[in-house]
Amino acid sequence: MTGFSRRRFIAGAAGASAAIGMPQIAYGQAAARVVVIGGGFGGATTARFLKKASPQLNVTLVEPNRRFVTCPYSNLVIGGWRKLDQISFGYDRLAKAGIAVVHDTAAAIEHDRKRVRLAGGRMLPYDRLIVSPGIDLRWGAIAGYDEKAASLMPHAWKAGEQTLLLRRQLESMPDGGLFVMAAPANPFRCPPGPYERISMVASYLKQSKPRSKVLVLDAKENFSKQPLFQDAWAKLYPGMIEWVPVGKDGKVVKVDPKAKTVETEFGQVHKAAVANVIPPQFAGKIARDSGLADQSGWCPIDPTSFESRLVKGIHVVGDATIAAPMPKSGFAANSQGKVAAAAAVAMLQGKALGPIGMVNTCYSHVGKDYAISVANVFRVVPDRGLIEVPDSGGTSPRQWEDENRRLESVYADGWYASITGEMFG
Amino acid sequence: MKIHIIVAGIVALAVAPASAQTADVSILASTCSGCHGANADGSGGIPGLKGQQQAYIADQLKAFKGGSRPATVMNRLAKGYTDEEIAGLALHFSRLK
Ligand SMILES: Cc1cc2nc3c(=O)[nH]c(=O)nc-3n(C[C@H](O)[C@H](O)[C@H](O)COP(=O)(O)OP(=O)(O)OC[C@H]3O[C@@H](n4cnc5c(N)ncnc54)[C@H](O)[C@@H]3O)c2cc1C
Numbered sequence: 001m002t003g004f005s006r007r008r009f010i011a012g013a014a015g016a017s018a019a020i021g022m023p024q025i026a027y028g029q030a031a032a033r034v035v036v037i038g039g040g041f042g043g044a045t046t047a048r049f050l051k052k053a054s055p056q057l058n059v060t061l062v063e064p065n066r067r068f069v070t071c072p073y074s075n076l077v078i079g080g081w082r083k084l085d086q087i088s089f090g091y092d093r094l095a096k097a098g099i100a101v102v103h104d105t106a107a108a109i110e111h112d113r114k115r116v117r118l119a120g121g122r123m124l125p126y127d128r129l130i131v132s133p134g135i136d137l138r139w140g141a142i143a144g145y146d147e148k149a150a151s152l153m154p155h156a157w158k159a160g161e162q163t164l165l166l167r168r169q170l171e172s173m174p175d176g177g178l179f180v181m182a183a184p185a186n187p188f189r190c191p192p193g194p195y196e197r198i199s200m201v202a203s204y205l206k207q208s209k210p211r212s213k214v215l216v217l218d219a220k221e222n223f224s225k226q227p228l229f230q231d232a233w234a235k236l237y238p239g240m241i242e243w244v245p246v247g248k249d250g251k252v253v254k255v256d257p258k259a260k261t262v263e264t265e266f267g268q269v270h271k272a273a274v275a276n277v278i279p280p281q282f283a284g285k286i287a288r289d290s291g292l293a294d295q296s297g298w299c300p301i302d303p304t305s306f307e308s309r310l311v312k313g314i315h316v317v318g319d320a321t322i323a324a325p326m327p328k329s330g331f332a333a334n335s336q337g338k339v340a341a342a343a344a345v346a347m348l349q350g351k352a353l354g355p356i357g358m359v360n361t362c363y364s365h366v367g368k369d370y371a372i373s374v375a376n377v378f379r380v381v382p383d384r385g386l387i388e389v390p391d392s393g394g395t396s397p398r399q400w401e402d403e404n405r406r407l408e409s410v411y412a413d414g415w416y417a418s419i420t421g422e423m424f425g
Numbered sequence: 426m427k428i429h430i431i432v433a434g435i436v437a438l439a440v441a442p443a444s445a446q447t448a449d450v451s452i453l454a455s456t457c458s459g460c461h462g463a464n465a466d467g468s469g470g471i472p473g474l475k476g477q478q479q480a481y482i483a484d485q486l487k488a489f490k491g492g493s494r495p496a497t498v499m500n501r502l503a504k505g506y507t508d509e510e511i512a513g514l515a516l517h518f519s520r521l522k
Contacts, residue, residue, distance in 0.1 A: 049455070331459055338455045354449045357505075359456040361498060375498050377505025392505035396497070407470070407497050414469030415460050422463040 031058040032348050035116050035126040037106045037286060039063030039091060041070075041330040042132030042318030044423040045337030047099050050130075053345045060100040060124055062116065066090065068424070071190065072330050073416055074159035076365060078167050079200030087159070089424035106133075109290040111311050128344045131292060131299075131308075132318040132333065133284025134158075135189050138297075141280045142182065143254040152257035153275040156197075157189060169274045170201065175209040177273025180262055182252035183218040184280050187298070189319050189328045191224035192374070194278060196364035199229065202237040203367055212273075216243040217264060219251040224327075225364065225374055225395050232366040252277070283320035290314075298322045303386035305343035305353060306336055315340040325388050326378055332360045334419055335378075356380055363412035371409035372396045450513035453506070457514070465521055479519035486511045 036047045039061050047061045067088045076082040091101045105119040109129065116124040137155060139146045145153070154166040173179070179201055183194040198216055205212040214237075222245070223229075233241045244250035246265075254263040255277060262277070263269050282288065282297030292299045292308050299316040300309040303323060308314045317340045318333035326332045335358040346353045361375040376393035380386050396408060458464075460471050467473030474482065488494035489503035490511070506514070 334459055335456050338452060342452055353452075356449065357453045357456065357510075359459065359502065359505075361460065361502075373498060375501045377502060379505075389505040393501050404497055410470040411460070411497060414467075414471040418462045418468040418471070419459050421468070422458055425463065 031056045032127045033058040033060070033125060034128050034130065034344055034348075035059075035124050036061045036130040036132070037109075037116065038132040038134060038284070038318070039065070039068055039094075039101070040132060040134055040318065040333070041419075041423070042134075042320075042333035042337045042340075043130065044068070044091075044094065045334045046130045046132065046315075046317060046341045047094060048097065048423065049338050049341035050344065051097050051099055053341055055098065057345070058100075059098070060102060060126075061091070061094060062102050062104055062106050062118065062124070063091070064103060064105045066103055069159040069163070070330070070416075070420060071157070071159045071193070072419075074156065074163045075193070075197040075200045077159075077163050078156065078170065078197060079204045080167070081200070081203075081365075084160075084164060089420060091424070093424055106286050109286065109314070111290070111314065114313065127348060129314045130337075130340055130344065131287055131290075131314060131316045131320065132337070133286050133320055135281040135319045135328075136284050136288075138280045138282055142252055142277065144257065145255050145277055145279055149255060149257040149277075153255060153260070153272075153277045155278050156276060157193075157278050157281070166274070166276055170204060173209065173212065173273045176211040177209070177213075178271070179205070179212065179214045180270055180272035180275045181214070181216045182255075182262055182275070182277045182279075183216055183220070183223070184278050185219040185246070185251075187324070187328060188278070188281050190362070191327050191329075192229075192362050192364045194218075195223055195225070195229045196366070197276070198241060199232065199236075199364070199366040202233065202240050206237055206240065212240070214241045215270060215272075216241065217250045217252050217262065217270070218243060218245050221245050221247055224362075225372055227398055228372040228395055229364070229366065231398060232370060232372065236367040236370065281319075283316075287316060287320045292316055293320070294322075296322070303380045304356060305347065306340040307343065307347075315344060323386060325376070326358065326360060326386065327362065329360055329362050330419065331362065331415075332358070334422070335359050361415065363408060363415055365409060365412060369402075369406040369409055371405060371412045373408055373412070450510070450517050453510060454514055454517045457518075465518055474518040475521040477519060479515045482518055483511055483515035486514065 036043045050059045070087045073087045095101050106116050107119045108117045154162045156162040156166040249264045249266045251265045252262045260272050261269050283293045283299050299321050301321045306315045306317050308316050317336040319328040339356050343353045358378040363373045365371045374395045377389045461474050462468040465475040486503050489499040
């Protein structure tokens with residue numbers, strides 16, 4: 001019996017039958033144990049789908065926070081469109097679904113012994129492990145921008161207190177003030193996110209502080225859905241937003257949080273009334289500390305299963321992975337989590353998963369009754385790996401009736417309700 | 426003891442349908458729920474798929490793909506699926522209760 005244990009084998013087989021709607025077969029043996037680190041988009045989805053595929057599987061979810069605040073729609077909180085508690089979710093329904101939810105932090109993964117050590121001291125043995133810790137910010141990558149600086153110049157790139165801080169700063173900003181955003185180079189969490197945020201900030205300022213200006217200093221030459229965003233800005237917020245690409249000295253290299261100044265590569269200093277600094281990022285600490293990340297700071301995976309290419313028996317999903325051309329989005333993490341769950345169940349059974357397909361759609365609100373989107377369908381092709389299906393997907397058209405922009409804003413809300421319902425409902 | 430374990434395993438495998446095609450469609454279909462709702466019963470203006478007629482779902486997906494039914498996003502997504510996958514998806518959602 002080398003290579004697989006009795007409990008893995010049996011739970012896996014029963015799991016596969018459950019996944020495709022066959023009656024359950026109970027054997028009365030101890031169930032296989034799957035531990036999931038991180039209760040966000042990737043982790044909560046994976047835990048739900050593991051349990052769905054194989055109800056007798058022993059699924060433990062480790063997440064320090066009792067309430068998860070979604071980054072999606074946090075830009076709407078910054079714009080004053082939603083309240084934070086409308087985008088916050090508890091884990092009760094996961095527990096009701098039979099998932100053991102442990103509110104603690106994974107301190108170390110001992111992969112040679114197949115167990116996770118929690119900060120509180122507990123050990124969680126596993127047969128397979130799923131890791132979805134999201135991102136960490138690279139403190140110091142921009143000179144002067146560390147954790148302390150973030151309390152004066154919020155990043156708001158992890159939702160919660162930072163989101164509220166940026167909102168409060170906007171509310172107390174004088175009319176005629178300058179809002180400055182430093183946007184990062186690729187790859188980073190949520191490619192259209194900074195520009196949705198700019199739209200939300202402009203919508204608030206236009207209404208409440210119309211003499212104010214918005215300056216985006218960008219470390220890249222172009223950005224996601226750029227023509228659609230810029231068309232919307234010209235139409236809805238004419239003259240308010242200036243976007244500076246890296247080639248025009250847009251890259252912020254240094255900040256002074258007390259003076260509220262940001263400095264670019266070629267030495268221009270901009271004084272802000274409110275500064276939103278989104279620094280470069282890498283995979284969450286637990287992934288980097290456990291040998292799951294390579295020198296880039298992100299985690300290489302096999303896209304057919306999202307198993308780590310560096311450590312067998314561990315799947316990594318979500319923002320922490322290298323999964324281009326998939327973006328680092330909540331929808332992508334959700335789609336990846338479903339693949340990882342199915343793959344983990346199949347592997348417990350000693351089988352491989354067949355060809356898989358994944359989807360991503362990122363909606364961005366740019367103004368009232370006006371949203372835009374980018375949609376993609378992905379699959380894994382032998383020899384070529386993870387690809388976007390040719391001639392599919394793409395962005396909303398540039399020339400379009402207002403009614404379609406309005407419909408996309410309605411569908412964006414529908415998407416948000418669906419995906420959060422699937423995780424937490 | 427070991428012999429018993431192996432036998433139990435083989436029996437379990439034999440009752441689990443081995444068709445890779447079916448399993449694939451269940452993964453494809455699971456990606457639709459990000460918009461159409463965890464149980465595919467629709468969400469905030471996005472129509473439900475659960476229990477719709479198999480032929481209707483297949484026809485709509487083909488119409489999105491070919492461009493004869495206008496759409497905001499389904500036209501872009503439907504182009505990512507083969508006709509066999511569309512048939513599998515239609516069957517899957519028509520059977521949901
Ligand atoms: C402003 C903004 C807007 C966005 N809008 C959208 C959008 O509209 N649509 C979209 O699809 N995506 C959007 N995103 C992107 C989306 O938020 C991320 O892609 C998504 O959260 C990634 O999921 P994840 O599971 O990798 O990480 P997360 O969702 O961040 O989850 C990681 C979880 O792991 C936990 N964790 C970390 N380390 C440990 C540890 N050691 N032990 C235990 N738990 C741990 C964390 O507490 C966290 O809860 C947006 C992002 C931002 C910043």
